[in-house]
Amino acid sequence: MDIQVQKVGVVSCSGEEIPEGTLCRLACRKVLDERPGETVTICLPLFIAGGEEERTFAANYPTITVDGCDKMCAAKATEMLSGKPAKTLLIPEILKRHGLAPPDKLRHFGPEEEAAVKAVAEEIAQAVDEVLEEE
């Protein structure tokens, strides 16, 4: 019997200019580290700078995009250059649902930002579960 373990692609916006971008990266990294057998990622600009393998990322993996602001770069770039994401998550909406304030610094996150990282990572992990169930 073949046992196939499907992996889910997690694409983070990276948002270097805004604190939510750092939050996005840290939360995505937490999920990728905690669920290495079920998740995979790609650096977003590789959709342009990479080769065929990178451009077919969303065709090879059902993909969850995580964005730090309503410009939705990760969702738009994934759909434009690779394939339609299975789910799209937005940090401000997640923080609002959890009653958490957005972070106010670009780097060196510590205990003050821990609750936000945890909440976002939990929602990403839940989305991973939902996508795996659908597959």
Next chain:
Amino acid sequence: MAKTHKKVVVLPCSGIGKVYGALARETTYELVEKVRPGLATTTCLPLLVINDPEAVALVRENPVITIDGCPKDCAKKSVEAVGGNLAKTYEAIKFYKEHKDLKPEGIAEVNEIGRKLAQVAAAEVAQEIDKLAAGEET
């Protein structure tokens, strides 16, 4: 007469799984927040990927320094793809090769030693920023 600039854009790669991507970002933040605040500025690299008009205008109208975390050179190629004013390119590993006593670790954010290396890197990049702002060739 050489054209002077009030802003110099520093763009790190978006590397989410590599220490030198994290070093590139830390170096950029060091420049923007501490070493050359007001002169050095940055934007989100993915905004170039989706052709955001404001981000594209920023990199076309001002000199751009890219700092990439791996040889795939995403930051450099993304600026080139939108016709940006690419003035200088770095690969972050260069700074470690020149300062082997400062080996950075960490993926999402660099460790304390990585922060020190970012300070060293930022001091070097700041010299190029000053030249570009003054309208000199780098």
